[in-house]
Every structure is written in C-alpha cells, then in structure tokens.
Amino acid sequence: MLILGIESSCDETAASVVKDGRTIVSSVISTQIEEHKKYGGVVPEIASRRHCENILGVVKKALSDADVTLEEIDAIAVTYAPGLIGALLVGVNFAKGLAMASGKPLIPVHHIAGHIATNYLTFPDLEPPYLCLVASGGHSHIIEVLSYTKFRVVGRTRDDAAGECFDKCARAMGFPYPGGVHIDKASQNGDPSEFKLPRPAVAGNEFDFSFSGLKTSVINLIHNSQQKGVELNYNNLASSVQTTISEVLTEKTIKAGKALGYRKIALAGGVSANTGVRATLAQACKDNGFEFYMPEKSLCGDNASMIACQGYYNYLAGITADESLNAVATLSMEDI
Ligand code: KG4
Ligand code: ZN
Numbered sequence: 001m002l003i004l005g006i007e008s009s010c011d012e013t014a015a016s017v018v019k020d021g022r023t024i025v026s027s028v029i030s031t032q033i034e035e036h037k038k039y040g041g042v043v044p045e046i047a048s049r050r051h052c053e054n055i056l057g058v059v060k061k062a063l064s065d066a067d068v069t070l071e072e073i074d075a076i077a078v079t080y081a082p083g084l085i086g087a088l089l090v091g092v093n094f095a096k097g098l099a100m101a102s103g104k105p106l107i108p109v110h111h112i113a114g115h116i117a118t119n120y121l122t123f124p125d126l127e128p129p130y131l132c133l134v135a136s137g138g139h140s141h142i143i144e145v146l147s148y149t150k151f152r153v154v155g156r157t158r159d160d161a162a163g164e165c166f167d168k169c170a171r172a173m174g175f176p177y178p179g180g181v182h183i184d185k186a187s188q189n190g191d192p193s194e195f196k197l198p199r200p201a202v203a204g205n206e207f208d209f210s211f212s213g214l215k216t217s218v219i220n221l222i223h224n225s226q227q228k229g230v231e232l233n234y235n236n237l238a239s240s241v242q243t244t245i246s247e248v249l250t251e252k253t254i255k256a257g258k259a260l261g262y263r264k265i266a267l268a269g270g271v272s273a274n275t276g277v278r279a280t281l282a283q284a285c286k287d288n289g290f291e292f293y294m295p296e297k298s299l300c301g302d303n304a305s306m307i308a309c310q311g312y313y314n315y316l317a318g319i320t321a322d323e324s325l326n327a328v329a330t331l332s333m334e335d336i
Contacts, residue, residue, distance in 0.1 A: 002066075003315070004073045004098075005308025006059065008091030009083025009111050010137070011042045013054040014304035015062035017073070021312030022124050024305045026065035030054045033178065040177050041167075048086035055094050062304070070102050077107040077311020079114060080321075081328035081336075082138070088327035096323055107311040108321045110336045112139060113151065114306035115268040118295035121309055126293055131262040133253040135277065136269035137163035137178070140209045140249070142256045143333060145266070148313035151333040154256055155207025162245055163271045165211035169218045169241045173234050183238045184274050190239025195221070197244045207256045214244060245271075246280035254284050266293040273300035 002025070007014040016027040032050045036042045063070060078095035080088060099106035116132050128148055134141045140162045142155035160168070163180055170179020175186075198217050202208045218241060225232050249271075257265050265285050271277055272294055285292035299306065314320075 001074045001312065002068060002072060003107070003308040003311045004059070004062065004070075004076050005109070005304040005306070005311055006055070006076065006078045006091045006095050007111075007114070007302055007304040007307045008051045008055065009079045009088050010302060011036055011047050011087075012302040013051045013058050014302065015059040016304035016308050017062055017066035017068060018121075018305055018308035018312065021309050022120060024121060025068075026062045027303060027305045028058050028062045028065065029303055030058050037177050040171060042084070044084045044086055047084055048090060051087055051090035055090055059094070059098070070098070070104075073102075073104060075105040075107055075311065075315050077109050077307050077314070079111045079307050080108040080325060081110055081331035083111055083327075083329065085327055085329040088329070092325060092327045096325060100323060105315065106321045106325060107314050107319065108325055109307045109310045109314060110331065110333060112136075112141065112143075112269075112333055113149075113336065114310045116143065116145060116266070117310040117313070118268055118299040118306045119266045119293045121299055121305055122295045123293050126264075126266070129262070130264035130266055130293070131253065131257050131260065132266040132268055133249060133281065134269045135162040135249060135267075135271035137161060137167065139269065140211070141333070142207050142253055144260065149317040149319060151336075153333050154260065155205060155209065155252060157209040157211060158202060159210050159212035160215055162209070162211060162249060163269070165215045165245060166241070166271065166274070168215045172219045172222045173237065180271065180274065183242055184276070186235045186238035187242040187276065190233070190235035190237070192236070192239040192243035194233060194236040195240040197240050199244060199248055207252050209248065209252065211245070214241070242274065242276040246274070246276040249277060250280045250284045253281065254288055254290070257290055258288070262290070264291045264293065268295060270301050273297050
C-alpha cells in the first residue's frame with residue numbers, strides 16, 4: 001500500500017511516499033529556515049506564504065522521485081494538528097483538494113503521532129506497546145504508545161518545551177535560529193561542570209517537566225556577565241545546558257518506564273537529534289534493562305515520511321476524513 005504524506009505544520013513543506021507504513025520510497029523537504037533566521041524565529045505569516053508557493057512542487061517531486069503517478073497512490077495523509085494554524089491550513093486544504101479530485105481516501109495525522117512513527121521507519125520490527133519521550137520545539141511529552149493509534153500522555157511540560165529551551169539559551173549566546181543544533185556543536189568542546197544549572201522539581205505529576213527556570217537562569221547568567229564585562233565560556237555553558245536537559249528528560253522517562261512497567265522506551269521529535277539526549281537516554285536504558293529505540297538522525301526533524309507512516313496505521317484503524325477536515329492549532333494526543 002502506497003501512502004502520500006504531506007506536512008506543513010511549521011517551517012518545513014514536505015511530501016513523501018511510504019510503502020506499507022515502513023519503507024520510504026521518496027521524501028522531499030523544503031525548509032524555510034534561512035528566511036526565518038533573519039527574525040530569530042518562525043514568522044507565521046511568512047511560513048504560510050512559503051508553504052503556498054512550495055507545496056505543489058514538493059508534492060510533484062515526491063511523486064516523481066518515487067516514480068509513481070497520483071493514480072498509483074492508495075491514500076493521502078496530512079498533518080492537521082497541532083502547529084501554526086495558517087501553515088497547517090495550506091497542507092490540509094491541498095490534501096483535501098488532491099483527495100477529492102483523485103477520489104483517494106484522506107487520512108488526518110497528528111504531528112506528534114507522526115514524530116513517534118519515525119521509530120517504525122527506523123526499526124521495521126518495532127511494535128507497540130512502549131513508552132515514548134517526544135521532545136520537539138513545541139512539545140516535551142512522555143507518552144504511552146498503547147497501540148499504533150492509541151496514546152496516553154503521562155507527562156508534559158508545564159511551560160517551555162525542551163527544544164524551545166535549547167533555542168532560547170542558544171539565542172542568548174548569540175547563535176542563529178534554530179539554536180539547538182549549535183548548542184549541540186558547542187558542547188562537544190565544553191565541560192559541563194563549570195556551570196550548575198537549576199533542575200526544577202514539579203509539584204503534582206512527577207512526570208511533568210518545567211524548563212523555563214533553566215532558560216531564565218541561563219539568560220540571567222549571560223546578562224549579568226555582560227554587564228560586568230566578564231566573558232563566559234560558551235562551550236562550557238552550552239555543555240551544561242545540554243547535560244541538564246538530557247538528564248532531566250532521561251530521569252523522568254526512566255522513572256515513568258519503571259512505574260508503568262514498560263520494557264521498551266523510544267525517543268522522538270526534533271530534539272531527538274541531540275547528541276547528549278541520545279547518548280544519555282541510551283545509556284540509562286541499558287543500565288536499567290530497557291530496550292531502546294531512536295529515529296535515525298535524518299528523520300528527527302519535521303518530514304512527511306513520518307506522516308505517511310502514521311497515516312498507514314490510521315488508515316488500517318479506519319481513521320479517515322472527508323472534505324470537512326479542518327486544521328487545529330492545539331490538540332492533545334488523547335483527543336485524536
Ligand atoms: O520536531 P521539530 O523539527 O519541530 C517541532 O515540531 O517543533 O523540532 C525542532 C526543535 C527545535 O527547537 C530545534 O532547535 C531542536 O528541535 N533541535 C535540536 C537539535 N536539532 C534540532 N535541539 C538540540 N540539539 C539538536 N541537535
Ligand atoms: Zn515536529
């Protein structure tokens with residue numbers, strides 16, 4: 001079965017053809033990062049306009065790279081939530097038009113479910129149930145993947161997402177948007193022991209996260225040193241930020257895995273590309289007897305293969321939509 005996936009929730013316009021949910025036949029990603037860099041973050045209005053300009057070419061290329069025609073596609077999957085509303089609408093309306101014109105089924109996909117599905121593309125034998133840590137620019141979730149289409153959120157961030165914390169700390173250090181990858185690079189030459197950063201305890205749910213205190217403390221540290229004319233070692237600071245985030249994410253995920261009795265733990269989302277997060281969680285899983293899964297690096301960021309993959313499992317579960325499908329900016333995994 002061939003699924004065409006379409007993704008436009010943030011600043012990547014992407015399309016991909018995936019076979020039987022597990023094999024990527026083609027994948028095209030048109031990124032707008034260079035344009036948003038000038039503003040230090042994604043400008044929603046610009047993102048929508050670029051998606052409108054790019055989507056037809058990106059979908060055509062995904063089909064031609066896969067060497068298939070639209071007629072040979074079995075169904076069209078699209079990200080409908082969550083994300084920037086104007087950006088999501090471009091993909092949703094394009095997919096609706098394509099589905100109506102071709103008579104193909106339309107499959108709605110939740111973006112976070114798509115990130116989780118990158119593990120099915122990397123590990124063809126992985127099956128639910130398992131516990132997944134999803135860390136991206138907009139989300140930090142610990143999720144029970146009960147089946148391919150049923151999820152339960154057991155922990156979430158109370159304020160900033162892990163990716164947002166990476167990006168804001170990076171911005172304060174003068175790195176361009178998106179800064180996560182620059183913190184990752186700088187920390188390769190850093191020593192995490194110079195700066196002790198806060199690891200907030202969260203009252204209530206022990207599996208929830210809070211990263212705003214860490215972000216504020218890094219920003220204050222930088223401002224204070226600038227006022228005093230003292231130069232900080234940014235490699236060491238980056239290394240502390242990365243180590244702290246990696247350890248906090250790992251500690252709570254392992255605790256949740258034990259408390260809920262899982263054998264398998266997976267990682268997903270843009271932050272899953274981070275060297276520290278990958279290594280720390282991998283080691284902790286090994287030490288605590290969990291099987292560990294993480295997407296190959298090329299699948300960590302936003303792409304449409306993950307949407308086509310999750311679309312396949314949604315389709316098998318009978319999750320399809322008609323022309324009334326709308327984009328939704330905020331939607332919990334549990335409400336899909
Ligand atoms: O999943 P994603 O591509 O978009 C959202 O759905 O939000 O995640 C983007 C986030 C950004 O915050 C970016 O800085 C972060 O993932 N990221 C990283 C790395 N690569 C991407 N953070 C830390 N280290 C990296 N190597
Ligand atoms: Zn994403």
